[in-house]
Amino acid sequence: MSLDGFIAGPNDSPELPLGEGGERLFEWYSSGETEYELPGTDMVFKISPQSADLLREVERTMGAFVTGRRTFDIANGWGGRPPLGVPTFVVTHTVPEEWAGEGSPFTFVTDGVEGAVEQAKRAAGDRGVAVGAASIAQQCIEAGLLDEIHVNLVPVLLGGGVRLFEHLGTAPIRLEGPRVVEAPGVTHLTFHVVKEG
Ligand SMILES: NC(=O)c1ccc[n+]([C@@H]2O[C@H](COP(=O)([O-])OP(=O)(O)OC[C@H]3O[C@@H](n4cnc5c(N)ncnc54)[C@H](OP(=O)(O)O)[C@@H]3O)[C@@H](O)[C@H]2O)c1
Numbered sequence: 136m137s138l139d140g141f142i143a144g145p146n147d148s149p150e151l152p153l154g155e156g157g158e159r160l161f162e163w164y165s166s167g168e169t170e171y172e173l174p175g176t177d178m179v180f181k182i183s184p185q186s187a188d189l190l191r192e193v194e195r196t197m198g199a200f201v202t203g204r205r206t207f208d209i210a211n212g213w214g215g216r217p218p219l220g221v222p223t224f225v226v227t228h229t230v231p232e233e234w235a236g237e238g239s240p241f242t243f244v245t246d247g248v249e250g251a252v253e254q255a256k257r258a259a260g261d262r263g264v265a266v267g268a269a270s271i272a273q274q275c276i277e278a279g280l281l282d283e284i285h286v287n288l289v290p291v292l293l294g295g296g297v298r299l300f301e302h303l304g305t306a307p308i309r310l311e312g313p314r315v316v317e318a319p320g321v322t323h324l325t326f327h328v329v330k331e332g
Contacts, residue, residue, distance in 0.1 A: 136160070136286050141296040142269055152209045159291045163320035175220015175240075176213065185318040193285075194219060198262030199255035201226065201248070201275075206268040212241065219265070222258040224251040226271055248274040269297050276303060279330060284310065286324045 136142050137160060144154030153160055167182040171190055182190070197219055204227035212234055217223040223241050230243040244251040248271055255264040266272050266281065275281045286299075309329040316323040 136288055136299050137291045137293040138288065139292045139294065140298050140300060141293040142299045144293045144296040147209055147297060149209055149211055154293075154296045156291075156293055157296060159293075160289050163287075163289065163318065166320055167318075173218055176216045176218060183318040183320075185316050186321060186323065189316055189318075189323050193265070196263050197221060197265045198259030199224065199264045201251045201255050201264060201266045201271060203268035203271040204228075205270070207241075215240070217241070218267075222255070224255045224258075226251045248280065249278060252280050269299050270302075272299065273302050276308060276328070281328050284326045284328060286326075288322045288324055289320065 141157070142160065143152070144157035147154035147157065151157075163186065164180045164182060167180075167184075167186065169182055169184050169187040171180045171182055171187045172178070173180065173190075174194055180187075180190075199221050200217060200219060200223045202223065202225055204225055207225045207227075215234075217240050220240075225241055225243050226248055227243050228245060230245065234241050235243055242254060244254060251271075252264060252266075252275065263282075266275050272281070272284075276284075309331070310326040311329055312326040313324040
């Protein structure tokens with residue numbers, strides 16, 4: 136996320152997945168010395184040792200992934216190999232038949248974020264569920280479904296694009312933390328969501 140709160144710049148599309156200027160958000164993935172192979176994919180990042188430790192922790196603890204249809208479409212379904220190689224649940228209004236069916240790592244969920252998180256928790260077993268995509272994360276926050284918020288904060292101001300935090304109403308959502316891991320080009324922040332009542 137940029138310091139001004141955007142996870143993609145303006146005019147995102149499959150041709151420009153992070154929008155105009157948004158590629159800066161991912162520069163830290165290729166500017167370090169430590170190789171990190173993203174499980175389930177053929178992507179190899181070159182990152183700092185601190186960032187690599189953090190990504191290994193995510194890899195160990197996450198057993199399923201929930202995302203939104205725009206992220207899925209913009210990433211072209213990660214070519215059929217979603218990040219972390221875990222069962223991936225895509226919240227959408229319509230099922231793309233070409234990606235669904237037996238053997239697909241994707242389950243398309245048409246009854247909203249609660250249903251997606253419920254199915255993802257079952258698939259993850261004793262591991263956690265990662266949620267990645269702006270509108271889906273916002274709906275999960277609103278529904279009280281998130282336990283933690285992880286932000287990879289990048290020192291850039293994008294000025295516009297896709298905001299991570301909006302449409303959240305005005306009731307304050309209390310957070311504890313952050314746990315901070317400082318690394319070149321990115322600051323990793325982890326917040327615990329306080330469940331009221
Ligand atoms: N910087 C990063 O690390 C990072 C990570 C992830 C994503 N991104 C960026 O974030 C952007 C995508 O985020 P986004 O918030 O625009 O979209 P999104 O959350 O990925 O997807 C939104 C879409 O999901 C479907 N949807 C959402 N809520 C639903 C519900 N309750 N029931 C049924 N369907 C529902 C709708 O699609 P349909 O109506 O078409 O089904 C909606 O248009 C992209 O630019 C992506 O590159 C950045």
